[in-house]
Amino acid sequence: MIANLVKAAALGLTLAVSTLSPAAWAREFPAKPVTIIVPYSAGGGADSFARALQRPLESALGTDVVVRNVAGGGGAVGYMQALAARPDGYTVTVPLNAIFTLVGMGNVTFKVDDFDYIARITEEPYVLTVTRSDRWSDLQSFIAASQEKPVTLGVAGVGSSGHIMTIAMAQDLGLKANFIPYGGNADAAAAALGGHIDGVVLQPSDAAAAIEGEGGLIPLAATAPSALLKDVPLFKDLGVDLTTAQWRGIATPKGVDPAILARWEDALKTAVKDPEFRQTMTNLGFDLNPIYGADLQAFVQQAQDLFLPLTEAVATQ
Amino acid sequence: MDMLLDSLAMVADLRVLLGILAGTLLGLIMGALPGLSAAMAIALLIPLTFGMGPIMGMGMLLGAFCGAIAGGAIPALLLNIPGTPSSVCTTLDGFPMVRNGRAGEALGLALASSFIGGVIGALFLILFAPPIARFALAFGPAEFFALGVFGIVIIASVSSGSVLRGVAAGLLGLGLATVGSDPMTGVLRFTAGQPALITGIGLLPALIGLFAVSQVLQDIAERTGLTTPPETMAQPRAAHIPWRLLARGWKVISVSTVIGTVIGAIPGAGGSIASFLSYDQARRMSKTPEKFGTGHPEGVIASESANNATAGGALIPMLTLGVPGEVATAVLMGGLTIQGVRPGPGLFEQQATLFYGILLAFLLANVVMFLTQLLGIRLFIRILQVPFRLLMPMILMFCVIGVYGVNGSLFEVWLMFGFGLLGFFLNRYGFGTAPVILGLILGSLMESNLRRGMLVFNGDWTQFLRQPISLTLLLLAAVFLGAVLWQRHREAPTPDADTDPDALRAPH
Numbered sequence: 001m002i003a004n005l006v007k008a009a010a011l012g013l014t015l016a017v018s019t020l021s022p023a024a025w026a027r028e029f030p031a032k033p034v035t036i037i038v039p040y041s042a043g044g045g046a047d048s049f050a051r052a053l054q055r056p057l058e059s060a061l062g063t064d065v066v067v068r069n070v071a072g073g074g075g076a077v078g079y080m081q082a083l084a085a086r087p088d089g090y091t092v093t094v095p096l097n098a099i100f101t102l103v104g105m106g107n108v109t110f111k112v113d114d115f116d117y118i119a120r121i122t123e124e125p126y127v128l129t130v131t132r133s134d135r136w137s138d139l140q141s142f143i144a145a146s147q148e149k150p151v152t153l154g155v156a157g158v159g160s161s162g163h164i165m166t167i168a169m170a171q172d173l174g175l176k177a178n179f180i181p182y183g184g185n186a187d188a189a190a191a192a193l194g195g196h197i198d199g200v201v202l203q204p205s206d207a208a209a210a211i212e213g214e215g216g217l218i219p220l221a222a223t224a225p226s227a228l229l230k231d232v233p234l235f236k237d238l239g240v241d242l243t244t245a246q247w248r249g250i251a252t253p254k255g256v257d258p259a260i261l262a263r264w265e266d267a268l269k270t271a272v273k274d275p276e277f278r279q280t281m282t283n284l285g286f287d288l289n290p291i292y293g294a295d296l297q298a299f300v301q302q303a304q305d306l307f308l309p310l311t312e313a314v315a316t317q
Numbered sequence: 318m319d320m321l322l323d324s325l326a327m328v329a330d331l332r333v334l335l336g337i338l339a340g341t342l343l344g345l346i347m348g349a350l351p352g353l354s355a356a357m358a359i360a361l362l363i364p365l366t367f368g369m370g371p372i373m374g375m376g377m378l379l380g381a382f383c384g385a386i387a388g389g390a391i392p393a394l395l396l397n398i399p400g401t402p403s404s405v406c407t408t409l410d411g412f413p414m415v416r417n418g419r420a421g422e423a424l425g426l427a428l429a430s431s432f433i434g435g436v437i438g439a440l441f442l443i444l445f446a447p448p449i450a451r452f453a454l455a456f457g458p459a460e461f462f463a464l465g466v467f468g469i470v471i472i473a474s475v476s477s478g479s480v481l482r483g484v485a486a487g488l489l490g491l492g493l494a495t496v497g498s499d500p501m502t503g504v505l506r507f508t509a510g511q512p513a514l515i516t517g518i519g520l521l522p523a524l525i526g527l528f529a530v531s532q533v534l535q536d537i538a539e540r541t542g543l544t545t546p547p548e549t550m551a552q553p554r555a556a557h558i559p560w561r562l563l564a565r566g567w568k569v570i571s572v573s574t575v576i577g578t579v580i581g582a583i584p585g586a587g588g589s590i591a592s593f594l595s596y597d598q599a600r601r602m603s604k605t606p607e608k609f610g611t612g613h614p615e616g617v618i619a620s621e622s623a624n625n626a627t628a629g630g631a632l633i634p635m636l637t638l639g640v641p642g643e644v645a646t647a648v649l650m651g652g653l654t655i656q657g658v659r660p661g662p663g664l665f666e667q668q669a670t671l672f673y674g675i676l677l678a679f680l681l682a683n684v685v686m687f688l689t690q691l692l693g694i695r696l697f698i699r700i701l702q703v704p705f706r707l708l709m710p711m712i713l714m715f716c717v718i719g720v721y722g723v724n725g726s727l728f729e730v731w732l733m734f735g736f737g738l739l740g741f742f743l744n745r746y747g748f749g750t751a752p753v754i755l756g757l758i759l760g761s762l763m764e765s766n767l768r769r770g771m772l773v774f775n776g777d778w779t780q781f782l783r784q785p786i787s788l789t790l791l792l793l794a795a796v797f798l799g800a801v802l803w804q805r806h807r808e809a810p811t812p813d814a815d816t817d818p819d820a821l822r823a824p825h
């Protein structure tokens with residue numbers, strides 16, 4: 001009886017909705033709360049990013065913003081759930097380099113261009129940090145030491161973007177290295193602090209604590225500048241072309257009305273100006289560096305070209 | 318001294334106290350509801366702390382942390398359902414105590430042990446953080462692997478009846494731990510195309526299924542006459558703290574809190590391993606080990622003092638090194654970072670007042686947890702008066718909400734029901750469910766560290782025996798295993814059998 005009532009109501013609603021023209025849809029967007037699917041559990045970088053964005057985005061969009069954590073599969077479950085939603089602009093997700101590495105590992109059924117990328121909002125460089133040792137003191141001596149005896153580099157998870165970046169660094173620097181997979185960034189950082197491995201590629205938020213103190217790690221070089229790591233040299237300045245950074249932004253399943261995408265872009269442009277949001281990003285060690293439109297498409301293409309072949313090579317090993 | 322007084326002034330603020338109280342209450346509730354964990358309680362509160370100062374925000378989060386771990390004991394005792402993975406061992410003796418009509422005592426004992434464990438853990442954190450942090454960092458692949466082997470021996474202690482059946486259940490857990498992507502190569506194993514299984518079988522759906530759902534199924538079976546119900550539960554006396562029992566358990570408390578703090582401080586080990594180790598140790602030290610598992614108060618004391626001490630322990634590497642010990646502290650660290658406070662060696666050097674303020678807030682959170690529960694246990698015990706036909710559907714509802722709420726995955730809800738069915742049959746045929754959880758936790762720890770070690774040591778397996786900590790742990794495991802087998806052998810009805818002790822020693 002109740003089930004039938006619900007069915008009838010749902011049918012009525014579908015009819016009412018389908019009579020609206022696409023243009024009317026876009027004009028009325030957003031007519032209900034929007035959902036940000038965070039493909040990781042609460043407390044991580046992507047989660048902090050989405051939750052900090054929540055309030056400024058609510059005032060910019062004029063509707064409620066719901067943050068949902070759909071963790072599992074290193075992001076696979078959340079991204080797949082976001083892609084299963086209707087492309088109506090009411091469901092978005094937080095894209096990171098993980099999209100490229102998940103696709104490259106071949107564990108997911110989606111493709112990189114199944115998403116419409118609306119914005120890249122923050123960036124975080126990758127930093128090569130090493131343990132204190134009398135065998136090396138800077139990047140040159142670390143590379144030289146690796147020629148005599150291969151060094152061990154910890155990576156956070158097989159096929160994670162940190163893993164792929166570590167491989168890319170070793171290739172470009174001519175490092176002889178064995179890659180030791182760990183469960184996560186914190187585990188890998190702890191192993192390096194304990195001297196069980198020679199080095200690890202971290203992000204500024206993890207690296208900032210690990211390089212402090214007397215027994216702390218030495219940051220050799222970073223792929224981009226970070227407010228948290230002021231005195232760390234850049235690979236670029238050392239003559240190595242490594243500039244890829246981790247990023248966070250907003251994406252929707254492909255096929256959303258362009259007018260709705262434009263509405264999203266405007267709302268995000270307003271939201272990122274919010275002083276409290278900016279402060280939270282600084283605290284988290286994320287650099288605000290928003291790009292949209294054609295710049296963003298070029299950025300996604302470039303990152304995809306870097307990550308996909310390297311990840312596919314790891315997957316077929 | 319001035320610094321401590323400054324910190325005291327920061328904490329002795331009505332708003333901070335209110336923050337701690339609010340956090341503790343929410344933590345208690347979430348810890349007590351099966352499926353909602355400490356990490357989730359903290360994560361839920363983080364957005365609320367955005368506008369607060371660091372001490373008030375941190376006080377609230379630490380309150381939730383303490384409250385959730387202590388709250389997990391309540392359903393573990395009263396319903397045989399651990400509220401969090403850390404309270405699995407509390408069920409082993411706690412629930413039999415309740416069935417024997419000692420619910421009031423059991424609740425009081427768990428509360429007092431939680432408080433003592435929490436405070437001692439906090440004192441360790443305040444006084445000995447740097448050396449403990451150094452010890453924790455010494456844990457590399459060899460040490461973690463040895464810790465896992467040591468943990469496997471515990472299966473003999475937590476098996477309810479036959480050791481052989483306990484081992485079988487443990488093996489099942491170890492087998493289930495192989496599901497998911499290979500930790501070293503990323504190749505998918507037994508995932509059947511299910512993306513939710515890529516990172517392995519979640520501990521939460523397994524735990525809730527094996528303990529909570531199986532309990533509900535058991536109840537249905539009893540009510541429909543499929544199995545015979547146990548003798549009716551004796552009427553509990555009023556909830557109170559049995560100080561005498563507690564005083565007699567001082568040895569158990571001291572050993573368990575040390576184990577809890579140190580294991581809690583090792584990144585990647587976690588509260589459930591600490592409470593299993595302490596329970597096992599308490600049984601080993603006891604003059605009456607046969608009483609464990611039948612409602613022995615020392616079992617409750619060991620598990621609860623250890624798992625609350627892990628809270629203080631887990632804060633050690635987070636605050637001094639910026640490396641979180643487990644999930645809840647990782648979320649806690651996220652909350653601190655958002656506040657603009659960066660945990661790590663620099664925190665103490667640059668913001669010592671804040672550092673001590675956080676420690677004092679943590680100590681205070683334990684006191685608040687104790688006081689609120691002291692009032693609360695009189696209420697909690699009434700859960701036993703709720704008719705089972707109302708209680709069981711409610712438990713099932715909270716299980717589904719809890720498991721779905723964490724990852725938003727319906728698949729994990731089905732997984733939970735599957736584990737419920739498994740747990741029901743395991744209990745029915747005397748295999749027990751605790752060894753499965755232990756196997757699931759230790760399986761991935763041992764596998765990944767064995768293989769990681771072979772990579773780091775370049776295939777030289779003797780390195781596992783050359784590290785002092787790992788050698789000690791492996792030898793202890795061998796000795797304990799030998800002792801268990803020797804004891805069984807003597808109890809066996811064939812007194813004229815060969816008694817060569819070397820034959821009983823485990824290979825390593």
